[in-house]
Amino acid sequence: MQPYNYITYKPDYYSFASSSGCEYDYYFYDFSSSFYLYPDLAPKVFGFNLELTFKPAGLDKVPLDKRIAATVTDIVKTFLLKKENVVVYVCDNSDNREKARFHKFYHWFKEYNDGSIVQLRGVIRAGNTNILNALLIHKDNPQLNDFIEAFEIITGIFTKPDDDELENILNDDGEW
Amino acid sequence: MSAKATPEFQQRTAAYFAEKTKEAKGTAKMLVALEMSNYIREARKHGLSFEELKKAGFKFATV
Numbered sequence: 254m255q256p257y258n259y260i261t262y263k264p265d266y267y268s269f270a271s272s273s274g275c276e277y278d279y280y281f282y283d284f285s286s287s288f289y290l291y292p293d294l295a296p297k298v299f300g301f302n303l304e305l306t307f308k309p310a311g312l313d314k315v316p317l318d319k320r321i322a323a324t325v326t327d328i329v330k331t332f333l334l335k336k337e338n339v340v341v342y343v344c345d346n347s348d349n350r351e352k353a354r355f356h357k358f359y360h361w362f363k364e365y366n367d368g369s370i371v372q373l374r375g376v377i378r379a380g381n382t383n384i385l386n387a388l389l390i391h392k393d394n395p396q397l398n399d400f401i402e403a404f405e406i407i408t409g410i411f412t413k414p415d416d417d418e419l420e421n422i423l424n425d426d427g428e429w
Numbered sequence: 430m431s432a433k434a435t436p437e438f439q440q441r442t443a444a445y446f447a448e449k450t451k452e453a454k455g456t457a458k459m460l461v462a463l464e465m466s467n468y469i470r471e472a473r474k475h476g477l478s479f480e481e482l483k484k485a486g487f488k489f490a491t492v
Contacts, residue, residue, distance in 0.1 A: 264490060282488065283490070286447045289450065289451065300466050302470050302473075304473060343463045345467055379456045380457070382460065384463055408456065
């Protein structure tokens, strides 16, 4: 599947048009605040948004277009290629369509992944809200394990033991 | 084009979300992250340019 040609408006965003005449902006924004407990990792964490900025008059519904998925994943792969940055996507739940959005992105990154990108999915339960999210990272990122551990802690997949507890575990020669 | 503050749309700064994240506990930090993501999207819909968002402290990146 051939991605659409896109224009890079450095250092802010990317833009492309589909064959139906729809225009999209796509951008990565600083997501460091959610990783602020990890100062070594935080500056390398970005979120992303895809926006439909123009729809031709008379086009009621944006047609299904797999080249949009190919374009978006191509931009993400390029963004991660330096093996420094990671991308977190958090699905908007304001319209109760977060599950559909999440599955769409998940399948985009799965279908167009050449094996270079690791995708970790998470569900955060905050109060009565479920937040669907995922981390995208290059498999050869030298901080892969650090990012995965931080992401798992932030998303609540597991709770990091405090230092005393960790010390006890590491020094415990007892039977498992 | 600058967006105007309306009852539906209140302009925010990156510092506002950074402070809110620090105050949030545990996984609630991700709720703030989601709020910031939604804010940037809404700000763009209300006509804020990337330049204006950057002036408000938001950062963007390309390669």
